[in-house]
Amino acid sequence: MFNSPDWVFSMFAFLGFLCCMIPLPWHLEAWNTGTCLYMIWTGLSCLIQFINSIVWRSNVTNWAPVWCDISAKFIIGTSVAIPACSLCINRRLYHIASVSSVTKTRAQKRRDIMTDLAIGVGIPVLEMILQYIVQGHRFNIFEEIGCYPATFNTPPAFVLVFSWPLVLGCISAYYCVRTIIELAQRRAQFMEFLSVNKNLSSSRYFRLMGLAGIEVLCTIPLGAYVIYLNVTAQPIYPWISWANAHYDFSRVEQIPSVLWRMSTPLVLSLELSRWFLVICAFVFFAFFGFADEARKNYRLAYVSVTKRVGLSTAGTVSSGGSWSVGSKSEMACNSRTATMPVFVTQRTEQKRDSLNSFSTSISIGDFNPAFDDVKEIPYLPTEIANGSISKESLPITPVDGQTVPLPDTPALAGPDPVLGINSVPRLVADVPESLRNSVDIV
Structure with a gap:
């Protein structure tokens, strides 16, 4: 570790900075002062x-004297601030356990x-001041x-x-x-305290304790x-005087x-x-960087970033629900944030007469204008199937010896009903012989 190249420490130092700063926002919500100061x-x-x-890295030039004054004092304060x-x-953990x-x-x-x-700010600042006496x-x-x-x-x-x-x-x-x-x-009383404290769970307590x-x-x-x-x-060296x-x-x-x-020492x-500072940063991230609240905030951050750059967030679950490409929730979110214009097309249909439309809702008049003057159809197969027309309202067939008056204009025959037991067409031989010459059977 001590004989590693310079870039190794630089890389780990920057990663340690990120490991401490990433979980800071949601720890501030819990008002755990010691953890945030750490x-x-x-x-x-x-x-x-x-x-x-x-x-x-490869020089000892005094490039920034003021920066060195500040950073040197900060190093003194950090040596006391972390303890x-x-x-x-x-x-704080002791007061919670003995509450x-x-x-x-x-x-x-x-x-x-x-x-x-x-303790976390006053003592380090006091240490910076006292160090000037022996500087x-x-x-x-x-x-x-x-x-x-x-x-x-x-x-x-x-x-x-x-x-x-x-x-310390x-x-x-x-x-x-x-x-x-x-x-x-006092395990029972401790668990009772954690049950009413929304900012501190048992897992977070023992992670802090670790x-x-x-x-x-x-x-x-x-x-x-x-x-x-x-x-x-x-x-x-003996202390002689301030001068x-x-x-x-x-x-x-x-x-x-x-x-x-x-010099080895x-x-x-x-x-x-x-x-030691880098190790402290990684130890903290090992305890709190993979906790439940951390994973939840990682998902929220991922969804927020991907939606800003226009990438897909399908399958990513956030606290507000699931996000998927083309879903209604995504369209609503886009309309609120004004990232994409949303066009709503209203589809209207012309209202048709119920007698001019069949079960497929397609009018015959759409295919041939000659059918626009069609007269009223006596019955519809769909109405028979639904039971809305009784047997008494149906036309009587000429089988019983009655004559059917022929209309002046040929009426449009209705569609063939669904084949059933009572809907089998009768043969010509079944018609009485006295009516065969009076009725033209097509």
Whole structure:
């Protein structure tokens, strides 16, 4: 890891920035101050390390003094901010596990947020201010790493700078152990609290607890190791005076990689300080980047982006329903967002007389104008099939010895009814002999 090419760290640093910034919007909705501060501090630190590794890849030129002043102070604050955010998370989890009341008033929630901000923002800012007391000169520039804070290795530096991560890690460990004990003793009341808290589920609670536990396990050994390196790797200078500690304060030390890589303790100190930030970002994404709420927001973002560029979103399910190409919901969405014009064609049909249309709704007059003057048809097959015409209303056949008056104009014969038992045509032989000469049978 430490001997990898420069572009490897640059790539992982930028990915760490994305891993922290992508889940930030929906974590802000839950008002979990410690988690949001953790993402902000870690993500911005990865971004700063990414920029520094690009700008000072193969040089030690002081390109941007103001940027180095800001980034060096931010690195000092981050070394304390991540343990402080872990303390905020562990403290909140402990209060949830040991809660005596299910509901909280608005004043209590506001007080919790202010306390988390004091720990997660106030302590790092205080650390930046206190570090100026033991700041030997303006800053250092290490080739391949970039701007780095300069701390005078004197006994007050251990109290003001080096010991803060270890102290915060020990306090977080205390809250973590107390949380486990409370969960074992008050499991029923804990589940009752989670059932009424819409912003915190049991899975999210234990994921937060896992993240905070890993931070505790890493912060205490690393904090102790930093103190050990500062004691053994370089001499400890006595504190004489403010003027002695800040002598030639405006100088900038520029160290090429061939020099700082000759010291193994210095290599471990520099590489661990920047790779630890990337590891924190990936650990956070491993806990929260694949959760249910994360996958839901990924789907919503995918649908939003694909619809803006005009791609198909068929088969993608969003919270509002399913999206498919050509569906009514998509047409309605397009009409609201004005991405595509929607043309609605109204189809009207000419109303026809019921006697001029058959079951297929096609008029004979559409084919031959000679049929437009057709007289009224005595019955329709569809009406017989539906039972709307009784047997008494049907015409009587000439089988019973009655004569049928012939019309002056030949009437249009109706369509052949559906073949049935009672609709078999009679033969000529069935007609009485007295009527054969009086009726012309076609």
